[in-house]
Amino acid sequence: MKRENLILLADAYKYAHHKFYYPGTTQIYSYLESRGGVFDETIFFGLQYFLKEYLEGPTFTQQDLDEAEGFLQQVFGRDDVFDKSKFQYILDKYNGYLPVKIKAVAEGTAVPIGNVLMTIENTDPECYWLTNFLETLLMQVWYPSTVATLSNQIRKVISRFYDETATPGAEAGIDFVLNDFGFRGVSSVESAQIGGAAHLISFRGSDNLAGSGMAIQYYNAVKVYGLSIPATEHSICTLLGREGELEIFKHVLRSFPRGTIACVSDSFNIFKACKEYWGEELRDEILNRDGTLVIRPDSGDPIMTLLKIFEILFESFSFTINSKGYKVLPPQIRVIQGDGVNYDEIIKIYNALKTNSISAENLAFGMGGALLQKIDRDTQQFALKCSSAVINGQEVDVAKSPTEMDAEGNITSSFKKSKAGRLKLVKINEVFKTVNQHEHPELTDELHTVFENGKLVKTISFEEVRANANFKA
Structure with missing residues (x-):
């Protein structure tokens, strides 16, 4: 070319x-x-x-x-x-x-x-x-x-809250706490490439394939650094309408009977989905899976929504108290917040979790435009x-x-x-x-x-x- x-x-x-x-x-x-x-x-x-x-x-x-x-x-x-x-x-x-x-x-x-x-x-x-x-x-x-700097600064925030609230040893998973969701939110493919690669300096979680490609082509990376998991979107979870959401959730779980998968769950009522579908109808299937289900809310006030979700999940799936005194869900269930996420909001969310005795290890983040686009030369x-x-x-x-x-x-x-x-x-x-x-x-x-x-x-x-x-x- x-x-x-x-x-x-x-x-x-x-x-x-x-x-x-x-x-x-x-x-x-x-x-x-x-x-x-x-x-x-x-x-x-x-x-x-x-x-x-x-x-x-x-x-x-x-x-x-x-x-x-x-x-x-x-x-x-x-x-x-x-x-x-x-x-x-x-x-x-x-x-x-x-x-x-x-x-x-x-x-x-x-x-x-x-x-x-x-x-x-x-x-x-x-x-x-x-x-x-x-x-x-x-x-x-x-x-x-600037992307590399922002991503790195967020890693410092995550590490601090893990030090304060997470189970010793959980910090090994920090590489996948902040995930690049930004490809669709940038102004060009080139931005996705160079911004995506910049994020991979500090994290490994990414849906932005262009970033890994850039690291290989221009920096001779020996492997693909951006890793991802099977995950749904609303076009999947709304196919059968409100009454068919539970059937969709069953199909999602059974499509990948092992490993980590993520499912967006706010198509109709995130709280009903967490309590009745995930927390009752599918509870035993989730706990018996060889892997982790990651529930994704995608609307509402992030802090209030997450606090309510964790309240429901703790009640439905129970929890342990780690050595630092914070609640931890069973390893088969986690949450990812991908809506409205930015540097300041991550700090606010973690502070809210900490105030409510919830360990940081229960939550991951997806960050799109705020990671790759809401920055400038200044x-x-x-x-x-x-x-x-x-x-x-x-x-x-x-x-x-x-x-x-x-x-x-x-x-x-x-x-x-x-x-x-x-x-x-x-x-x-x-x-x-x-x-x-x-x-x-x-x-x-x-x-x-x-x-x-x-x-x-x-x-x-x-x-x-x-x-x-x-x-x-």
Whole structure:
């Protein structure tokens, strides 16, 4: 399949920058950081995908260049903005391989906000304009990084509540507590792929096949990481109407007499389904199964609905009290909440369970749009800025330091102040810190060259990504 035309993968305003850079400019050095945001650290992930998919090898052809010329002349309505010769130079001299160097922290690494994650610079003085031309594309690493960060932060929440309420040993199942239900809720197949893979850094539960495929294709994963179970939807459970729901439930149980299955149970009355159908008519069959039935509510207030469901299930199936003093259903029955799930709601739900002496191990989650779609570049405030340049042979530090007015009319310094100079990322007392390249010469730079002159020079496997995030294969 033909690659996208790289020449057209930039914001339109960038095509004039070759003229705007001050005469004598021969190098632009820029860095990527997560300036702040919802979480105090960011997991860096996805760069290798963008490098392999868009920047590795010959990135454009003469035909691409000719097509881009006509397209961009229409965009600007004039012929003095897009300079075809700039790309012709790369095509003729480098056969379309991009003369840039990219360094980055190892993917999967959690780095505190406000630190450099990646740097990019041109390696040919004629291509000073190329560094920030690539910003539009490379900035999209914000998406998999933000999904990876969100998923990882939810795992921390789950682990905390398991530590507080779950039976010792139950934490072995945390890999499957948060499940990716997001394929249908994202804007594109590509989003499903890279967002789905980002989730698999911290969890294994996923209905998003595209994520596992991406991890295999672009990160050489040795196996499929996203695992799932047989599960129903409303088109199945409503086939025989209200009066036939019990018959459907019987058929569901008997279709898979062993193993874990999930059944959406709110088609008509979730409480009747839990009490009369699952808890009475099918109770013995469930308890005698070699496996687990996972009941899924899909409507109503999540907290109130779950508390009532657990009340019914505890009464119907009984429960044990674990060593921490919390109720646990028999292993043959569990619940999954997939409606209205987000980071904050998960915390609220767990707190409600804890208040009612219900162990966290009774409940799993499915998360869709809130995991893969209800985020943006400002969730972790990603930015790519120039911090160093060479002008007429002189290296200069470059930075912005805006003064702004707040809502009360006070003049303040902006959080958008950028870093200056050539940078490196070091560990001081095991804490990441961004410093100037000449500082702390005794410390190892955690930024490693991953791409140079059109070639990937350092790759990482998905197993290594997970290990960097402290999760083993």
